[in-house]
Amino acid sequence: MGTAQDFIRREAISTYRVVGEPADADLQGLVRLATLLCDVPVAVINIIDEHSQHQIAAVGIDRATCAREDSLCSIVIEQKKPLVIADASADEALARHPFVDGTLARVRFYASSPLITPEGVAIGTLCLFDSRPRELSLDRREALDLLAGQVMDVLELRRITYELFAANDRLERFAAQVTHDLSNPLSAVTGFIELAADAAEATDAPDVMHALRRADAASVRMARMLADLLNYVRVGPADREVKDIKLAYVIQEALDDLATVITESHVSVMVEANESIVADEMACGVLFQNLIANAIKFARATREDPLVEIRAVPITAGVRITIDDNGPGIAPDQRERVFGLMERGDNHDLPGLGLGLSTCRRIVEGHGGSIGITESPLGGARFSILFPRSTSAA
Template sequence: MSTMDDSARVDAIARYRILGAPAEPNLEGLARLAATLCAVPTAVVNIIDDTRQHQVAAVGVAAEICRREDSMCAVVLQDARHVLVGDARTDARFAQNPFVTGELGRIRFYASSPLVTPDGVSIGTLCVFAEDAGTLTPEQSAALDLLARQAVEVLELRRATLELARSNRQLAQFAGRVSHDLRNPLAAIVGQLDLAAEGLDAGALAQASRAIGRADAAATRMDEMITGLLSYARLGGEQPALTEIPVAGLIAEVIADLHTVIGSTDATVEVDAADGTVVGDRALLRMLVQNLVSNAVKFSAGTAPGAVRPLVQIRARRDVDRPVWSLTVDDNGPGIPAELRDRVFELMERGNAGAVPGLGIGLATCRMIVEAHGGRILVESAPAGGARVRVDLPLRAASAARPLPAALLEQGPRSAIRG
């Protein structure tokens, strides 16, 4: 059995969180029904990982764990089809198996049907066996196959229930974390109003007017963000509200909101955004871009201050080979080690803990938003040596978008904004 097969199997099994868990009554019920329909004393639901066979439901024997090399079901796992053996002593696959020879058991009759996930991964079997030779009618064999499929349905329901429970727990924490994502627009408001208050003589009047305008726009966007996010929190998450959004305009709004943050770090932010629109939820996508840009500014400015001027490069354009908008945000900070690039998308995880302040929820928020739009997000190495976060969003997200998890709730002119 190949390492690749084992890896896919282990990943699929992990999603069900069934190993080591309390007995699943529905699986026990299916095992009991299998024993009854096949007229045998023993039936077992086996999950087989890379090293062991786990009896997660059993009738007629106590559920146990054994080495995979001792398992009869592991012998036929990769073939993933119904198996019927009247007397295992006469079958070359099983004649020397310890469950047949008497070392671990004296099985003679054996039949099994594979447990195959919706993705086509064989993760175990539903098997029936007895110490006397026997057989199954075609109808009994068909029933065993059907019950094996039902066992997979039970596991799928278990996975969905666990995911829902996790989302509900995260929803309880949502209200306390939402301020993290609203801090940048609020800082823009405060900063611009401070500028406006410095003086209103003839020379400062134009500056004050522009500052107040920026503050008003930031306040309006923050109000939209609050309204949308709290609606998701109250309702437990809904499908994103899809509209056509000009990509360059969206990025420009975010840069305006982050004006004070960028200025405080003396960072250079370069934007290369193509004309065009992406279909998505405006408030959520604004939050996505805001988190990516503020993270890049923070991490490029938060290490070796003064050694290298912080640089953030934002590029957004339609992919020429695929129907997606591709957004990349590069920085010239320390980067994120390859072994941490998946973990940084988890709540409370940070790629450079201790280097800069923060709660470690920004990229977790980003992943939730991207996945809700049917897209993908990943971390790579930036050409400047720092981190690159890449986001791919479908051109027409309406067919790909799915409910936002209750946890959290793109060639126009090139510009450079210097702090």
């Protein structure tokens, strides 16, 4: 087993995805530049984990891997300082090193600068060497250090690129899940509404017609939400249509869409939300429908008297909205995990959008706000949302 530092280094190295991969053209270019600027025949970029030294780019030799204990550069990553040795064979500590005594090579001149991540982890080196002794001027030492920084810039760009690809892949899967979960049921609901409306009109049943009109309005609203949410995934929060909206109106629309669930669950819902916020109305409809449905699900799971309370109060930074329930609550170690992408919980039968709390966080943060979970005074969970204040609120 390695040390804690070895573990940190290994985790950092894994984010760059360069070990065992073909040589990166940009890294090869920097290695070539190092040989030219410093006038040496060999330059290498080494990545060093707890077991091995991996040459991920090289000029003057073929790339190879060796054991860490045989690496000259392991000294550099431990000290996190550049090292220049004019003649390694004349250095008592290095004269019998396998890269010096002829076992693996006959290195004489050696110069190396550490590769240090933005978090301060030394993961490898940019090193130069030659089979004959030589000196390295101060200007060339500085050039080597600058090139090592450029190597880390390339590695960071590589890491960020992979993360973006991964994020886009997750969003594509998310959008596909949304389409699967909503489009087909929505089409079926719309079709049944049309059939039932025709039958109700023929039998002159005004109560049924009224209910069907409400259902039809909800399905239209749901279709708009689906189209808007998918667009939100594609274009992001910067392109949202934000304006002053009244929380009471948006929350009431969400409650109307959840009316059947509320009735069947015998849940009491209390709303005190007279504030206005600056936000996209459709996105907020998705947000509150998810959060209220989530609160109802947990409250009715364990209580015969399920209760949900929604409040909005003005604060200095904006408007604080809380949604409380008297369910079992959410354990502290799970309060961050439930916001993960596609974390849908165990109950897939709950009416509503069912898109997960990751959608809620994306919507809130897309508006410059924040969302978190604490224990509710009611005994269950409290979702706290901070939104920017309305420009008309004085």
